[in-house]
Amino acid sequence: MAIDTIEKTAKQIVLTVQDYSLFAYRAVMNLFHPPRYWVDFLIQCDIIGVGSTAIVLLSGFFTGGVLALQSASTLSAFGASNLTGRFVGLTMIRELGPVLTGVMVSGRNASSMASELGSMIVTEQIDAMRALGVDPMRKLVTPRIFASVSMLLFLTILADFFGILGGAFVTVFMNHQDGLQYFSTAWEALRYPDIVQGLVKPLFSGFIIASVGCFYGLRTTGGTEGVGRSTIQAVVSASVLIIVADFLLTQILLSLLSRL
Amino acid sequence: MPPGQSTAAVDPTPVVAFQNVSIAFDGPPVLQDVTFTVGPAETRILLGPAGVGKSVLLKLTNGLLQPDHGSIRLFGEEISHMSEEALFPLRVRTGIVFQEGALFDSLTVRDNIAYQLIQQNVPDDEIDTRVHEALHFVELDQTFSLFPGSLSGGMKRRVAIARALIRHPELVLYDSPTGGLDPITSTTIIELVMKQRDFYRTPSILVTHRLQDAFTLCTHRFDSELGHMVPLPQGHSDPNTTFLMLEEGRLIFDGSLHDIVHTDNKFVREFLL
Numbered sequence: 001m002a003i004d005t006i007e008k009t010a011k012q013i014v015l016t017v018q019d020y021s022l023f024a025y026r027a028v029m030n031l032f033h034p035p036r037y038w039v040d041f042l043i044q045c046d047i048i049g050v051g052s053t054a055i056v057l058l059s060g061f062f063t064g065g066v067l068a069l070q071s072a073s074t075l076s077a078f079g080a081s082n083l084t085g086r087f088v089g090l091t092m093i094r095e096l097g098p099v100l101t102g103v104m105v106s107g108r109n110a111s112s113m114a115s116e117l118g119s120m121i122v123t124e125q126i127d128a129m130r131a132l133g134v135d136p137m138r139k140l141v142t143p144r145i146f147a148s149v150s151m152l153l154f155l156t157i158l159a160d161f162f163g164i165l166g167g168a169f170v171t172v173f174m175n176h177q178d179g180l181q182y183f184s185t186a187w188e189a190l191r192y193p194d195i196v197q198g199l200v201k202p203l204f205s206g207f208i209i210a211s212v213g214c215f216y217g218l219r220t221t222g223g224t225e226g227v228g229r230s231t232i233q234a235v236v237s238a239s240v241l242i243i244v245a246d247f248l249l250t251q252i253l254l255s256l257l258s259r260l
Numbered sequence: 261m262p263p264g265q266s267t268a269a270v271d272p273t274p275v276v277a278f279q280n281v282s283i284a285f286d287g288p289p290v291l292q293d294v295t296f297t298v299g300p301a302e303t304r305i306l307l308g309p310a311g312v313g314k315s316v317l318l319k320l321t322n323g324l325l326q327p328d329h330g331s332i333r334l335f336g337e338e339i340s341h342m343s344e345e346a347l348f349p350l351r352v353r354t355g356i357v358f359q360e361g362a363l364f365d366s367l368t369v370r371d372n373i374a375y376q377l378i379q380q381n382v383p384d385d386e387i388d389t390r391v392h393e394a395l396h397f398v399e400l401d402q403t404f405s406l407f408p409g410s411l412s413g414g415m416k417r418r419v420a421i422a423r424a425l426i427r428h429p430e431l432v433l434y435d436s437p438t439g440g441l442d443p444i445t446s447t448t449i450i451e452l453v454m455k456q457r458d459f460y461r462t463p464s465i466l467v468t469h470r471l472q473d474a475f476t477l478c479t480h481r482f483d484s485e486l487g488h489m490v491p492l493p494q495g496h497s498d499p500n501t502t503f504l505m506l507e508e509g510r511l512i513f514d515g516s517l518h519d520i521v522h523t524d525n526k527f528v529r530e531f532l533l
Contacts, residue, residue: 035379127324128362132376132423133352135344 019219023141024211030135030142040143047112048144048210049151052105053158059104060159063096064088064166072175082181088167089186093198095250097160102205102242105152107235110213113144114234117217118227126218136218145210152206153199160198193257201249205242212238273336274299275431275463276321281330281340283316290316292509294330298431301461301500303453305474307513307531308506314467315359317506318433321465322354323347335430352376355424356433361416363408363423369395370404373423394422398452414445421452425460432456432464438473450476451489457501458482471532477501478517505531 030036071087117140120126126136164186172179216234220226274297281294290313298304306314319325320332323339332340334350342350363372371378373394374387382390395401398418408416417437424432434453438446450473456462458481468474478497480489492498497517505513505520507527513520520528 123360123365124358124362125364127319128356128358128364130324130344131322131351131354131356132379133348134375134379135348 020211020215023215023218024207026137027141027145027211027214030138031146035138037139037143040139041147044144044147045151048105048109048147049154052108052151052155055104055108056101056155056159057162059100060092060097060162061166061169063100064092064163064168065170066166067091067096067163068167068170068175072171072177081175081177083185084167084171084175084177085164085182085184085186086189088182089164090189090194092163092167093160093190094194095198095246097163098156098198098201098205099243099246101152101156101159101202102209102246103239105148105155105205106209106238106242109148110209110234110238111231113210113213114217114220115227115231117214118220118230119224121218121220122223122227141210141214141218144214145207148210149203149206152202152209156198156202193253196257197250197253200253201246204245204249208241208245209238212241274333275302275335276465277331277333278317278320279331279333281320281327281332283320283325283327289509291320291327291506294506294509294511296504296511296514298463298465299500300463303457303464303466303477303498303501304504305477305501306465306467306504306506307469307471307474309469309531312506313509314469314506315435318356318435318465318467321431321433322351322356352427353429354431354433355427355429357417357420357424357435357437359435359439360413361408361420363416363419365408367407368404369400369406369408369411369419372408372419373426375423376427390426391422394426395419397425397455398422399448412445414441414448417441417445417449418452421449421456425456428460429462432462434464434466434468436467436469438468438470443472446470446473447476451482453477454480454489455482455484457498459484474503475517 067088068084072081072084075081075083075087117126120129120140129136129139168179168182171177171182213234216230216237220230222229276298278294278296281291282289283291294317296304306317308314316325320327322334323332323342323344327340330340331338335353337350339347339350363369364375367375370388370391373391374382377387377390391404392401395404398421400415400418400422403411403415403419408419411419421437437449437453441449453464453466454477457464457477466474466477476489478501480491481498482488483490502516503513503520504511505528512525513523513528515523521532523529
């Protein structure tokens with residue numbers, strides 16, 4: 001009995017991964033053939049990018065501040081509190097900026113995509129769209145994925161910048177250290193591979209957020225209860241995948257960039 | 261057969277032809293060995309209790325679902341295993357009215373009705389003219405710039421009818437257009453279906469479980485001079501309006517109004533009572 005359950009679950013997981021892979025492949029391939037819905041792409045850029053700016057700025061600023069608070073006390077034990085800027089800058093740009101932005105935007109947008117598309121499924125709006133001769137993958141999914149990828153890049157840059165500013169605020173006004181020293185150590189420590197690492201990750205996070213959100217939204221079954229279930233699955237899967245992808249990308253990028 | 265009674269139209273090139281169609285979803289078959297045709301200018305009323313597979317049959321007709329077995333021909337083309345891309349040109353020749361209207365919440369009535377025209381980059385002036393015509397047809401001229409959220413259930417169905425008809429489709433599919441509506445609104449909707457049938461002579465499939473709607477369609481015609489429906493003479497029915505009936509996924513009846521009221525089939529007789 002237990003083996004049956006394990007077998008069934010394993011098959012279900014494999015099937016879901018297969019469906020997701022085909023779904024993501026189709027969504028990407030749609031970009032290379034018309035029709036392309038540029039207006040929908042711009043609308044989604046506004047919803048994902050502009051709409052998420054406030055939460056990304058706030059979370060970036062306070063994360064930078066917390067990093068400065070925590071690192072200053074540890075570094076001062078080694079007489080290296082002047083390296084706070086370097087610590088905050090590198091941590092934000094290489095790791096926390098991309099991951100934090102990905103998780104925050106995932107909570108906001110993967111959920112909204114899953115619930116919006118799920119509601120459209122249960123009210124037959126997706127069928128109506130297909131019946132009217134419009135492919136929902138092209139009209140709804142592809143613009144969301146490419147808007148999410150583009151906007152995550154800019155949101156991550158903003159999160160990095162405001163994280164460093166948050167660290168500076170704590171360093172100057174709470175730890176009473178020199179601001180110029182903070183910025184100069186942050187700047188001096190920064191290398192191009194760090195920036196490349198920090199800007200490659202959001203491309204993957206953006207893809208994961210929109211593709212997972214749309215995937216679960218379009219698989220919705222079971223009425224309004226199903227919409228709730230899809231929304232939870234989308235947020236949980238997207239958040240976990242972002243962190244797993246971050247781990248794998250860090251491994252790959254560190255090994256690739258160390259050879260440069 | 262008594263004079264004035266109808267018989268299903270026979271045409272060598274039907275608009276829709278189902279041949280031994282079966283479909284199942286993770287369980288027992290929803291439809292089994294369904295075979296029927298829809299001829300030009302023919303209106304087929306699909307009857308059956310709830311959950312018997314009527315909506316599934318309608319979605320199979322324009323390829324929104326694909327059958328497990330059998331053949332479906334739409335406008336003479338085999339669509340049972342056609343790709344989504346290849347189906348789009350056929351679907352745009354078909355109008356469908358969904359059970360709850362399925363209007364896009366985020367778009368105005370104008371943009372809902374003109375959805376296909378907007379995708380085809382038709383100029384705005386032409387879109388406005390055609391939307392006004394379509395809204396006039398369903399007698400909802402005043403809703404042009406409203407959002408679906410502010411419309412009643414009956415108004416949503418009428419907007420959905422306008423959306424289905426704006427491009428003058430070659431086949432119209434109605435999925436329970438009067439389901440859940442009060443009798444007066446239902447009559448308004450049925451009058452619109454009749455207007456489409458008698459004015460444009462478009463073939464259609466109408467799914468319903470309301471017998472009064474089905475019989476009204478058979479025994480009335482739309483008088484375009486009077487602007488409303490009028491009863492046909494006693495003993496007469498519309499010759500191109502015929503019935504199909506499903507029971508547990510099987511097609512158990514295919515015939516005219518006369519045939520259905522005189523059938524010996526126990527299930528059909530119970531349903532008619």
